[in-house]
Amino acid sequence: MSHDWKETLISTTTSTKDVIGVIDKEALRIALVVDDNHHLLGTVTDGDIRRGFLNGLRLQDPIDSVVCKSPIVVPPALSRDAVLQFMNANSIYQLPVVDADGTLVGLHSIDEIISPSKRENTMVIMAGGKGTRLRPFTKNCPKPLLEVSGKPMLQHIIERASDNGFNNFVLSVHYLGHMIEEYFGDGSRFNVKIDYLHEESPLGTAGALALLEKPNKPLVITNGDVLTDINYGEVLDFHASQKAVATMAVNLHEWQHPFGVVRTKGIEIIGFEEKPIYQSHINAGVYVLDPDVLDLLTPNENCDMPVIFNRLQEQKKRTIVYPMHEPWIDVGQPKEYKNVNNRI
Numbered sequence: 001m002s003h004d005w006k007e008t009l010i011s012t013t014t015s016t017k018d019v020i021g022v023i024d025k026e027a028l029r030i031a032l033v034v035d036d037n038h039h040l041l042g043t044v045t046d047g048d049i050r051r052g053f054l055n056g057l058r059l060q061d062p063i064d065s066v067v068c069k070s071p072i073v074v075p076p077a078l079s080r081d082a083v084l085q086f087m088n089a090n091s092i093y094q095l096p097v098v099d100a101d102g103t104l105v106g107l108h109s110i111d112e113i114i115s116p117s118k119r120e121n122t123m124v125i126m127a128g129g130k131g132t133r134l135r136p137f138t139k140n141c142p143k144p145l146l147e148v149s150g151k152p153m154l155q156h157i158i159e160r161a162s163d164n165g166f167n168n169f170v171l172s173v174h175y176l177g178h179m180i181e182e183y184f185g186d187g188s189r190f191n192v193k194i195d196y197l198h199e200e201s202p203l204g205t206a207g208a209l210a211l212l213e214k215p216n217k218p219l220v221i222t223n224g225d226v227l228t229d230i231n232y233g234e235v236l237d238f239h240a241s242q243k244a245v246a247t248m249a250v251n252l253h254e255w256q257h258p259f260g261v262v263r264t265k266g267i268e269i270i271g272f273e274e275k276p277i278y279q280s281h282i283n284a285g286v287y288v289l290d291p292d293v294l295d296l297l298t299p300n301e302n303c304d305m306p307v308i309f310n311r312l313q314e315q316k317k318r319t320i321v322y323p324m325h326e327p328w329i330d331v332g333q334p335k336e337y338k339n340v341n342n343r344i
Contacts, residue, residue: 029093143224158187174199205285
């Protein structure tokens with residue numbers, strides 16, 4: 001059983017923001033809801049929170065509305081092999097352990113039973129942009145090679161994806177692409193395999209995919225200037241479970257109006273809101289695409305990823321979002337780059 005399970009304990013009144021902090025801090029990726037006597041009341045996972053966001057859950061709301069109140073549990077005496085079989089049979093990655101009185105006494109995590117599975121899927125990283133908004137930092141250095149916490153942004157992405165089980169990478173390069181190739185080579189220095197796509201002219205955030213040989217498994221794609229703690233393997237699993245053809249990771253953005261808002265109908269006042277908080281989902285620059293999606297692209301055509309999603313929607317194909325709550329930084333402006341080291 002996990003040694004850190006007590007760090008995941010929360011109550012039904014814990015705020016969503018604090019629960020996210022618990023889940024992100026602990027590698028167990030779950031929060032356990034208990035009462036004052038440590039009786040298990042339910043569980044909260046990444047998926048529960050993501051679904052809650054889509055239904056209007058806010059960061060300051062208590063977590064009670066998204067708690068799974070009838071989780072699968074096991075008794076303390078169950079063997080390791082039996083726990084693993086139970087997880088595989090139910091497609092779950094954590095199992096609370098409760099005694100005969102319903103008291104929580106531990107937690108099994110699949111990461112402590114088996115090592116992360118290897119992914120055969122290719123991950124494509126778009127690293128060809130000129131980074132004009134980041135001048136002068138990008139005058140003699142491609143943006144993905146700009147250092148954050150002592151190593152290039154692109155290296156952060158590759159190493160995190162490698163930790164998530166990915167081994168096969170394709171880097172799409174253009175501006176100062178030779179510098180990227182010289183630094184990463186064939187990937188052997190990072191214990192991965194790296195190939196390259198060469199854009200003769202800028203092809204946008206999706207156009208370079210037309211240069212790929214059509215794969216037989218879904219592709220994971222990310223922009224080369226997006227730093228996040230997202231688990232790329234979980235995005236891929238979510239895509240498969242939803243039977244979608246295209247998935248876009250989205251980041252929840254909250255904005256508080258600085259003033260009290262007066263709601264009106266004509267000249268009549270019908271209500272007031274004191275500094276209301278507005279929520280929206282923004283494109284996080286991480287995607288999963290089924291292989292057939294590449295048929296929508298034309299070689300050497302400049303194309304951005306939202307255009308692909310629009311084309312799929314016109315064809316009535318299933319396109320979905322993956323709501324994320326993990327730390328996320330789009331390094332696009334000099335001010336952001338100067339501050340990014342303090343946020344990593």
